[in-house]
Amino acid sequence: MAAKGKDYQPVERSRHSTVKVGDYLYMWGGSGLPKVHNNEEKKSKSSVMDVCHLSTGRWEQKLTTGNPPLGVITYAAAPIGNEIFYFGGHCNHNDCFHNSLYSFNVDTFDWKELSPTTPCHGPMMKSLSDMVAIKINSEDYLVVVGGRGPSNNVPNQPGAQYRVFEFIYKKCNEIHFFKLSKGQWISPTVTGDRPPPTYAFTLTSINNSSAILFGGLAANGVSNNVYILNFTDTSVNCSKISDPRLCICMQWPETRQSHSSVLIDTSSGPHLLVLGGFLTYDCWILDINNKSWKKLSNLPKNIIWRCFHSLSAWSVTPTTSWMIVFGGHTSYRDIAVFELKYTSNNDWSTSEIPLDQYQEKLQERRREWEVSQPVHLEDKREIDRLRRLLEEKERELQEERRKKEQIRNRLQQQLQEKEQQLQQLQQEGKERERGIQEGCRKREQDL
């Protein structure tokens, strides 16, 4: 993203996450950390956060304080306000999994453990689950769904199903709430089409009380099912959008796992963008309200050829989003940015944003948007009001000018009259003088 060689670039990684808060991306953990439970080196290397300032495209690395989580890969993450929450994950050595919950404050860069890794309560110790934040009756909750962990995990959540595989692991369809104000794990009532035990799926927030689950490694193999989860403070209702096997007439993405998904809001409702996955190197978008998929086929290989990568969406204008792709487990592991534009005919256009043109393209997009904006009714009224005011002022000025003209004419006329009077008086004075001189001369002669 940063064009200059001297600018900082985060190290390549996979099985991490990148969370957007405001105009910043926060990227933490991932492969490449020491393969130990805990030591000074692991603590030191996981006590950094890579931050991308989206309005410049520049990255920087910042030190964090407090103890970061030990589940450094395939954990689940979700933001609420100025905090990012991290659940569970794999410890990056042997079969060590976690069920801890941590918060990371983006203002103080401080880690806080909210719930420790323990077999006593909460979800099972697991990786490849997913988590969203919900808000019900002004209360914040985190919702943790599914995942995989060691088969000897106890205790099981009542109502959830567990499927042992490869003898030592099990996958689950647990659904837990974590009520932030109480700091407690809650088991909600689950109704409807509960997804089977699944991991490596995506769970994406639609709004404060619903989320969408797609794909993953389910009980019977890799899935391409879509579930909508609707939450109350004590329950979850799940509904399967439709069975793709019954919809051969419709476009539907292949089964996939270890892909990434983000929500794109448009004037015609929410959409889910799905990118990559293990051996499924393509990009799809789902109109959530109309339940229809569309394949975005013009994206280059360096963008779609990804799995175990991170994907973030940033809204550049109300119709244009930039997608920031980072890392992954294929030969394409660097940063890539592409643009997703919602066009007026309910269609999408995509194009790659070259990293060395990031700022230039950003300014261009924002200028284009401003220019394309029609004048709003309120603005039009204000323009009309000002135009009328201007016309009125012009009329007043003309009237004033006319009056001044009249005064000037009158004064000129008076001046002329006075001049004439003066001339007349001067004439009369001269005549009188002549008369007096005449009289004097006659008197002198008489004498």
Ligand SMILES: [Zn+2]
């Ligand atoms: Zn460990």
